Structures are given as structure tokens and as C-alpha cells.
Amino acid sequence: MVAAATLHAFSTEMLVGSMTFSVVATVLCFAESMFEKVGERAQKGLDHAAYFAAIFALCCIPIVAITGNAAGDAASSPVLVNKMLLSGLCLGLWIGVILGRKTWGPEMWSNRKMGLVHTGFVCAGYTTAAMLGSIGSVMTRGETVGDLFGIWPHFDNAPSISFGLSMVLFVLSLTALLVVIFVQPKSEVELNL
């Protein structure tokens, strides 16, 4: 048998690798939409690479979360609690990234504003994943490359929120999502889908 911690390390490496690839390709796409240096064909290729790498990374996130959950006892560790919270944030941002790209398609890069927003979300998702990796590094090796930045958080303390308040937060978030999906006016692209 392979320990959950080993599987966690393996799936984390797959996740971070594909996410990094996706982020680099996305940033290059955005740069091309700004400076138009390498041509539309190259941009389309980069866009597809970023999209499929993002989908692969999304598939890895639940595996990483599940194996990580099995590898440690989050109930007694504020660091692991922070890992769980950041995992949720990372998953949400990354689903949003993929939904956005699926909705707008490669034509998204012809709208600089959209391209900027998309790149921003990709970078935010990647930063969250980097923080998760940094926490894991501090736990296993006692240090993180993030320390080089000087302002990298260590997440030694976790919020202590009761079950009731957590449920309220969950219901509020779910309501917000439903309102966005069903009440917020759809854009033209979505209406024409």
C-alpha cells in the first residue's frame, strides 16, 4: 500500500505542474493580446494549452484535497484548517476560470478587458495554490521558498468559527451563487450560446 501522504505529494506535484503551465500560457496569451508579436495562431495554441492544463489541474484538486485530508488530522491543527479553507478558495477560483474560458472561448483575447480579468483570476487561483504548497512545505520541511518574499503568510492561526455561523456563511455563499446564475443579467455571449 502507498501512504496517503505519498499520494498527496504525487497529486500535488501533478496539480502544481499543470497549474503552472496553465498560468504561463495564459499570461503569454494576454501579452500577445496586448502587444501582438507572435500571431493569432500561436495565441490560439497557447489558449488551448492553458485551457486543457487548467481542466487537468481542476481534476487534480479534489484528489489533492482528499489525500491531504487522509494524511493529517485537521481538527487539531490550525495550519491544516487553513489548508482546507484555501483549498475551497482555490477550487472556486479555478472553476470560475474554466467556466469563463468555456463561455467566452478563444475570442476572449480579442477583448483586452476580458483578457485582463481572466488572467487576473488565473493568477489569483495560482497564488492560492502556491500558498497551499507553501503551508505543506512548512509542515514537512520547516521552511518555504515563500519566506524569500518577506511578506509570505505562515497561517499559524486559524479562524475559530462555530458550526452555526459556518452554516450561515455557507447558505449566504450558495445564495450569492444562485443569484448570480439566475438573477444577474446574462451577457450577450451567454444568451447566444
Added chain:
Amino acid sequence: MRRAIILTSLLLLVLCVQPLSANPGGTGDGNRDAACGGSCHGDPGLSEPSSAVLSFSQDRDAAYVGGPISISVTATDMELSSRSMVGMFLLSGTHGVADTPQDDGWTILSNGEGGSTNYVETYAQDSNTGATITWSLLAPVNEGTYEFYAAIHHGGGGSARMKISSVHNVTVGPIPDNLPQMLPWDAMTSRSLGEESVLSMPVVNATAVTLEYRIGEGPIASISAQMEGEAWVVTLPAALSDIPLSYRVVMSNDEFTETTGWISVANNVEGYTADIFAVRLQSMALMLGSLALCISIQRRMARNSNSAIVEPEAALISPDQTSMVVPSMAALEVEIPQMEPVSLSLDDPRRPPGWTDEQWLHYGPDHIKQNHGGGF
């Protein structure tokens, strides 16, 4: 040429990466043999020699059978990593197996760091000051000369390093008649904050037993123990904050006064506990919230000035998205000719059932464009 430069630069960057040591954050205190950590600190391919100077000192010249003795090990002049962490061993041999003091019959009452293990991790302020660990021990039941070794594991200069000292002998002699003595005893080395500790000490040949305690290296306070049955009992006051408290037992009679080494007490600060189901809910809330934020911003950014035309009336909102806009009839009259300068038949078969004439004239062209591909 350009490609070659980029590739060469990348290769150089890879070569510039320093080899990393295995556990720069340490592995925690424990009872460990000399071979522990050898795979990293002892591997010639991964490690380098340590320049540490290890020295022993003890609180008395010799110990009696079962009697107390404190052995201090000081390490100086070693290389230090940025974390300044060192791991120090007190060993009874260097074979790699069964070479802890306990294997030779010694009892470790305290390692000076709130535990009773032979391996302790600590921090050195600098290499000149070094680090000192004091072990408080009870001697074995057999007389003789016992060997001790000190070892240190540390990092520095990008490599794992280790050093083992030369032998240090401790003589365990016979017990003088009438010597006050502590029988084998599990010393209290940790407790919860705010909790008094009742210590029951199996001391023999003593007419008075005193518990001395201090905070850090501060002044020493003492409490007399009372004989209760076969043991001397004393209560160590509670600590109200996480202070470095240590204590020792002074046993005396008319002829002798015996003192144990200082025993450090770790304060068990109340551990963190979380309701894991609540954390999962918070995690899902964050996921849903961030997803909602993503979708919302994407929609806002993608909307252009014409988008209001294709939306149903209920969805029309003001440019700042804060209030509903109900278009007036006058506005409708103005907008219709602007949209499509074509006539729209009121009995068009593509008109959805239930639409009023006004709705059909206003939204009809769009409806046809969206659902029937246009064409009037």
C-alpha cells in the same frame, strides 16, 4: 542564436540551485541512537564534517548507585544554518543500536527542554555562544564506570553536518550508608497551565525533603515536602502563563544533603481544536463565494452598451447595476425604429403565445434574431 542563449541561461539557472538539506526544521525530540539521522548527516555524498566543539560538564564528580547527577553538553564553534537549529544527543555508545543512556540503565529525569529524551533540538544564538543542554539523570543500579558520548546534528553552508565527541566517563560508586536517595521515579516534566502539581517522591534515608523551583534563571523558592506513607509529598504551584519553570529535589539528613538536577517543566498550552464539519462548510462557502465572484465579474466585464436591448424587461438594470429600469413608452417608440428598420407583422407565426402587441413590437426582432436566425 537567441534560442541557444535562452537554453544556456536556463541550464545555468538549474545548475545554480543549491542542494537542499533533508530536515532543516528538525524532526522533534526523542530517544534516538547514534545512527539516527545518519542517512543525511552521515552520508558523505550529502554531508560535510562539523567543526563543532563538544564539551561535557557535570554537577558532581561521581554518582552513587541510583543517585542523581546532571550532565551538561555544550556545543560551540559549529557552522549554523539560517534557522540556527541544532540537535544534540547524549549517548552511551556509538554502535548505532541500543546506545541511549537508558540502554545502560540510566534514567533521564529531564532533558532541560521539558522532556526526558536523550535527543533534544534547540537553537543556538551564534556559534561562539553555542548551545548547552543539561540532562538530569539517575544512575544505574550497578556500580562501575560508564561511558558517555555527545553528538550534534546541524546544518550550515548548504550541507548537513554531524559530530560525535570523544568518550566521557562517569563513575557510579557504592551508596554510602545513610545517603538520602531518590528511588526510581517518573519526574513530572509537563503539565497544563493553571494546574497545581502534587509530586509524590520516593525518597529514602532523608529526614527532610525540600522542593526548590525557579522561573528561568531567577531566584530559587522552596517548599518543604511532607512524609505521607512511603513517599514525600509536595505541591508545586500552578503556572498562570507559559513560563520556563524548573524544579529540583533537595534530600537531607544529619550527614548528607543530596540534590537532583534541575528538571524543566513544559507547559501544555491548550491545544487547538476545530469542528471539522464547520471547517468543511467554511471551505465550501469560500468555494461558492469565489465562484460567484468570478462569474459575476466576468458577466459585468463582458456586457457592452448594446446588451440591454436583448434582455427581457425584468432584467434591465441601470448602468450602475443598482436599480431596475422600466423603459417608458416614449423611449420604446424611439428605440424600435433604431433597432431594425423593418416592418413586423402582428400575426407573425413566430410570435410567442401570450405576448402583447407592444411586447412583440419591442422584443420581436430580437426574438426572431435569437431563435429563428433573423429574417422578417
